[in-house]
Amino acid sequence: MGTMNTLMFGILFGSVGVGYFIYGKKQERLIPLVAGTGLCVVPYFISNLYAMVIVCTIIAATPWLVRE
Numbered sequence: 001m002g003t004m005n006t007l008m009f010g011i012l013f014g015s016v017g018v019g020y021f022i023y024g025k026k027q028e029r030l031i032p033l034v035a036g037t038g039l040c041v042v043p044y045f046i047s048n049l050y051a052m053v054i055v056c057t058i059i060a061a062t063p064w065l066v067r068e
Contacts, residue, residue, distance in 0.1 A: 006052065010043030013056040020063060032063045 017039025024033030038059045046052040 003049070006043075006047065006049045009049065009053060009056070013039050013043055013052070013060070016060055020060075024063075031066055035059050035063050 017036045019036070020032045020039060021036030024030065024036055039056055042055055042059065043052055046055060
């Protein structure tokens, strides 16, 4: 179990992930769909706050940086 900050950031990135997932599914775009799935799953496996923020920020920025 982590601290309260880890929990809150996990919820924040998970919420962004749900948004990416819904967008990717409706628009039939693979990159936002995969990024959304990643943002929903990654906070379960990374317990270090700083590592989770860095990894999730990179995943969240990927659909903006990589265009289909």
